[in-house]
Amino acid sequence: MAFDYAQYMRPGKLPHIWCPGCAHGIVMKSIIRAIDREQLDKDNTVLVSGIGCASRMPGYVDFNTLHTTHGRALGFATGVKMAKPSMDVIVVSGDGDALAIGGNHFIHSCRRNINITLIVFNNNIYGMTGGQFSPTTPHGKLASTTPYGNPDYAFDVVDLAIGAGASYVARGTAYHSVPLTRLIADGIAHRGFSVIDALCTCPTTYGRRNKLGSATDMLLWFKGNTVGKKIVDKKPEKAEGKIVTGVFRQDEKPEYCDEYAKIIEKVSD
Amino acid sequence: MSEKVVFYQGNEACAEGALYAGCNFFAGYPITPSTEVAEFLARRLPKQGGAFIQMEDEIAAMAAVIGASLTGAKSITATSGPGMSLKLENLGFACITEVPCVIVNVMRGGPSTGLPTGPSQSDVMQARWGTHGDHPAIALAPDSVQEIFTETVRAFNLAERLRTPVILLTDEIIGHMREKFTIPAEGEIEIWDRPRPTVPPEEYKPYDISEGIIPPMADFGSGYRFHVTGLNHDETGFPTNIPSLVEPEERRLMAKITENLDIIEKYEYMEKKGSKVGVISFGSSARSTRSAIAMAGEGGTSVDFLRLITLWPFPSHVVNEMADKLDLIIVPEMNLGQMIEEVERSAEGKTEVIGVNRVDGEPITPDQILEKIREVS
């Protein structure tokens, strides 16, 4: 039987704002299926976002949803989680939202290891504002504010998250939506701060300018240019020139709200 | 808990007031001269099952305070100058989404890093207009340790009743000053909670004003699933840019204040018979004013005194009435002239208005005010 997405969608909220060919919708579907796999209770789940195309996603789905300010979703989510640790908190964010204006909150959430799942809709560009370069735009690429090629270098979201102390770190792509669902679901199941770098595409403001072909071509590019972490672990040479996907870290590490609960227990009168 | 007399610093009284009001969440970032509020709550909140978190900056702290409030928590943050500047974008988010919270600004000299340990009252206009866009503003300005306590309680009550952020505007002097004060017995001051929905979840609209101008607010996680956005929204909480829906909501945010002045406005007007001069002040400058007026009285000059406890909304009607009677209004404030602009606007040219200003990191002395009184009388 076909999966029933409608049970998680808010009636009357479609069509979404995303351009034809945008891969954000595929990532949204993976998130919904991951939530379904983990059997999260709608009433007990909060989806938090910042500002950007990706950040519009919570408005379409039927949970407690919080669309905040640019880059600050993790701050809001931290407040929700600390005040009601029993709730499942998921944050969706664009690459600019999560890593430029929100970069400080990103690293500190990783360090704190608070039980929140962050999905970065990584399309290598500022989509909503019309294609300015982001912290994940590769060196040399064109954007409306790098008309002569990007002199900057991109963050590797996975390395950054690991370096900052996140206890679950994974990367998937919008082409590989079934594995992406699993990576997100495992992130939700993980007790601690989880980061899923979800590679996706912006044909309108990034693909066109950089002559990356059609929306389909851009998605298919992921097929030919990624390799699974498990393969690379056995044969490191396979990583040559490819983007590695899979789970990069999955550690048991004390979770922030659990630690705070211990403090409450110890000192409460 | 029964009544208790303590010897506290203003910042500690603020934290104690927050607890009295039912506060169970603090998020902040250390900054002089406000840090004692955080330190006090870091000790006390977990003891009563609440949560304290030191965030990575004031932007995140303000965000966390709003997130916590959405789950039903009563939440507070405390900061000063540079930190207040950082909180402003998310303060506007709390205004438009109507999320109750309390923001304490223990004013220090500025702009920028300014005078970290020096008192100031230079954030008066920031408290009114700091965040962008038209927005409602409530700012309370106590002048003693006891009043910091009671006004913190009132800040929470107003935030909850009106679903809006409330700023408590103190300064380095009263924040750090120690005074004897009384923590009232439990129940002595009425504590308010936000209106919560009575309709079943299927019928809930987060900005439904059919029952009144303050829409009932559900807690995240209580079975009422709803959407919150900083975009202009309709009664369902979802974004809209339909002109006929946007403007009434913008106006309603303001009307929440203007239609509830009876519970928001607070001032003391000490009128003297036959006086021709009046002083309008607030916070620690009001303390100096009190001494100056007593000294003037000993010399046979009677002076009226309007002490503002609620700074925003500004009580223009009271100042206007004062202007009818007086030849001169003196406005002492530790800035280069902020509140005086409101006083002048309210006085409508009916009386002369002059300022006593000081921005060197020292308090305005009673003598400085007395000198101005003597010049004219």
Ligand SMILES: Cc1ncc(C[n+]2csc(CCOP(=O)(O)OP(=O)(O)O)c2C)c(N)n1
């Ligand atoms: C404080 C602030 N600065 C700038 C903006 C303008 N702005 C809106 S969305 C955006 C970038 C969005 O890009 P990204 O986060 O990568 O998400 P995408 O739209 O690509 O999904 C910017 C710069 C804003 N809303 N707020």
